[in-house]
Amino acid sequence: MRILITNDDGVYAPGLLALARSLAPLGEVMVIAPERQQSAAGHGITLHKPLRMTPVTLDAPVDEAFATNGTPADCTILAAADGRPLPDLVVAGINAGANLGEEVLYSGTASAAMEGALQGLTSFAISVTAYENCIFEAAAEFAAKLAARLHGRTLPRDTFLNVNVPNLCAEDLGLPVLTRLGRRSYINELERREDPRGRSYYWFSGQPLESDCEEGTDICAVEAGKISVTPVHFDMNFRGGREELQELIDGLGE
Numbered sequence: 001m002r003i004l005i006t007n008d009d010g011v012y013a014p015g016l017l018a019l020a021r022s023l024a025p026l027g028e029v030m031v032i033a034p035e036r037q038q039s040a041a042g043h044g045i046t047l048h049k050p051l052r053m054t055p056v057t058l059d060a061p062v063d064e065a066f067a068t069n070g071t072p073a074d075c076t077i078l079a080a081a082d083g084r085p086l087p088d089l090v091v092a093g094i095n096a097g098a099n100l101g102e103e104v105l106y107s108g109t110a111s112a113a114m115e116g117a118l119q120g121l122t123s124f125a126i127s128v129t130a131y132e133n134c135i136f137e138a139a140a141e142f143a144a145k146l147a148a149r150l151h152g153r154t155l156p157r158d159t160f161l162n163v164n165v166p167n168l169c170a171e172d173l174g175l176p177v178l179t180r181l182g183r184r185s186y187i188n189e190l191e192r193r194e195d196p197r198g199r200s201y202y203w204f205s206g207q208p209l210e211s212d213c214e215e216g217t218d219i220c221a222v223e224a225g226k227i228s229v230t231p232v233h234f235d236m237n238f239r240g241g242r243e244e245l246q247e248l249i250d251g252l253g254e
């Protein structure tokens, strides 16, 4: 099995290393990841500057590893560089920090997996629910089991799996559950500061305000200590309220 590993925390992030070590025994592993932190980069791709792939040495038995100046989604696209065969599996992570609910819209980790799904590749993103003192071992072990299970299988079209693992030791983790994306609202605090020359600048410091812990959501699962597996599809169509919305645009072209 040919596996592409990428992330948005940067090629030297400890979560990527843990993932690379756990997936290496499953087949031919290639790492292509951003040279620096790209968390919350979303699904951006690079169209207006050259993309570089610099070989790097990682402390993991992978077949190839590259740092790029591109985005996480670029990394998935770059897997085919120089005529390389497409990977059988794209795995993004292990991200330091949960990617729950609407966070998948901002997440570079989720977007790298989404890009894989758009290209028809079996893909999953995996995150642990802490930014500091992350326990990657249990998540890495789960990633290897899931990757082995996905070998030779396909997911539903245009769908990837978004996995969130509570930051717990393996023995404290609950069973994996299939979930849907919940809702998390944020306070978008915009802190205004001053640089040494007296010019103002701004720094986002949003914090989750409240989470919808409705049964069946990813948020509910991780709060209960369970591994959350959410199938995510990029279809953003809203199918309700058609009549009212039709009335909204009626006559506007006259």
Ligand code: MN
Residues within 6 Å of the ligand: 008, 009, 038, 039, 040, 095, 096, 097, 109
């Ligand atoms: Mn990240």
